Amino acid sequence: MLLKGKHILIVEDNVLNRVVYQMTLGVEGALLDFDRWGREALSRLKRSPKWDLVILDLMLGGGVSGFDLFQQMRALPDHAHIPIIAVSASEAAVALPRARAMGFSGYISKPIQEEIFAGQIARIIAGEAIWHDGTPAVS
Secondary structure (H helix, E strand, O other): OOOOOOEEEEEOOOHHHHHHHHHHOHHHOOEEEEEOOOOOHHHHHHHOOOOOEEEEOOEOOOOOEHHHHHHHHHOOHHHOOOOEEEEEOOOHHHHHHHHHHHOOOEEEEOOOOHHHHHHHHHHHHOOOOEEEOOOOOOO
């Protein structure tokens, strides 16, 4: 399993996208925790030192944005080393450069390409930056 035992916190408000995460990452052995609106993300992050990755949707309901959450997470000294990536349906031409400039560890455009997603996540956890604008993968 590509992601066996890796702890991933996912902040995602769309139920269908959460199912995609479960089907692509969970089946590869990842241990997933979800926060639907971003309201509990910081407390969940603080509760465990074991996070290998945080995935943030950039467009959350209730006035919370992934960009705001990113800044709040990076302000936590004990968790500053954890890679944080944006996975978003935002216009990649705008959101990707902003995420890069802010210091995200990567960006993956939605819709997620299920055949390559788990591999992308494994590479990010291993320290590689992935900046995927949604261009279809070439087989």
